[in-house]
Amino acid sequence: MLGSETLYKVDLGTDSIMVKSLDDKFRADDNVVISVSKDDLCFFDENGIRIRGNLVNDVVQRLHAAGGDA
Secondary structure, three states: EEOOOOEEEEOOOEEEEEEEOOOOOOOOOOOOOOOOOHOOEEEEEOOOOOOOHHOOOOOOOHHHOOOOOO
Protein backbone atom coordinates (compact mmCIF):
# COMPACT_ATOMS: atom_id res chain seq x y z
CA MET A 1 0.00 0.00 0.00
CA LEU A 2 1.26 3.44 -0.93
CA GLY A 3 -1.17 5.86 0.65
CA SER A 4 -4.52 5.63 -1.14
CA GLU A 5 -3.16 3.53 -4.03
CA THR A 6 -2.02 -0.07 -4.30
CA LEU A 7 0.49 -1.28 -6.92
CA TYR A 8 0.03 -4.78 -8.32
CA LYS A 9 2.40 -6.80 -10.48
CA VAL A 10 0.33 -8.72 -13.05
CA ASP A 11 2.00 -11.66 -14.82
CA LEU A 12 1.10 -12.12 -18.50
CA GLY A 13 2.93 -15.32 -19.33
CA THR A 14 6.44 -14.23 -20.32
CA ASP A 15 5.73 -10.55 -19.59
CA SER A 16 4.41 -8.65 -16.62
CA ILE A 17 2.84 -5.25 -16.03
CA MET A 18 2.42 -2.98 -13.04
CA VAL A 19 -1.11 -1.80 -12.26
CA LYS A 20 -2.05 1.02 -9.90
CA SER A 21 -5.45 0.69 -8.25
CA LEU A 22 -7.48 2.49 -5.62
CA ASP A 23 -8.93 -0.91 -4.65
CA ASP A 24 -6.83 -3.02 -2.28
CA LYS A 25 -9.01 -6.14 -2.07
CA PHE A 26 -7.05 -8.25 -4.58
CA ARG A 27 -4.80 -11.06 -3.30
CA ALA A 28 -2.03 -13.17 -4.87
CA ASP A 29 -3.29 -15.54 -7.59
CA ASP A 30 -6.70 -13.80 -7.87
CA ASN A 31 -8.12 -13.61 -11.40
CA VAL A 32 -8.82 -9.98 -12.29
CA VAL A 33 -10.11 -8.02 -15.26
CA ILE A 34 -8.15 -4.88 -16.12
CA SER A 35 -9.65 -2.09 -18.19
CA VAL A 36 -7.74 1.03 -19.18
CA SER A 37 -7.92 3.57 -21.97
CA LYS A 38 -5.05 3.04 -24.40
CA ASP A 39 -4.28 6.77 -24.10
CA ASP A 40 -3.38 6.10 -20.46
CA LEU A 41 -0.93 3.25 -21.21
CA CYS A 42 2.84 3.75 -20.97
CA PHE A 43 5.36 1.13 -22.08
CA PHE A 44 9.00 0.80 -21.01
CA ASP A 45 11.86 -1.34 -22.32
CA GLU A 46 14.11 -3.58 -20.21
CA ASN A 47 16.31 -0.54 -19.43
CA GLY A 48 13.41 1.53 -18.13
CA ILE A 49 13.31 3.78 -21.21
CA ARG A 50 9.80 4.72 -22.32
CA ILE A 51 8.75 3.13 -25.61
CA ARG A 52 7.13 5.57 -28.01
CA GLY A 53 5.90 5.67 -31.61
CA ASN A 54 5.89 2.56 -33.79
CA LEU A 55 7.53 0.40 -31.11
CA VAL A 56 4.29 0.61 -29.12
CA ASN A 57 2.62 -1.53 -31.82
CA ASP A 58 4.92 -4.44 -30.94
CA VAL A 59 3.98 -4.15 -27.26
CA VAL A 60 0.27 -3.99 -28.12
CA GLN A 61 0.62 -7.14 -30.26
CA ARG A 62 2.23 -8.96 -27.31
CA LEU A 63 -0.61 -7.74 -25.09
CA HIS A 64 -3.13 -9.19 -27.55
CA ALA A 65 -1.19 -12.47 -27.65
CA ALA A 66 -1.44 -12.66 -23.85
CA GLY A 67 -5.23 -12.33 -24.07
CA GLY A 68 -5.52 -8.57 -23.63
CA ASP A 69 -7.25 -6.02 -25.81
CA ALA A 70 -5.83 -2.57 -26.44
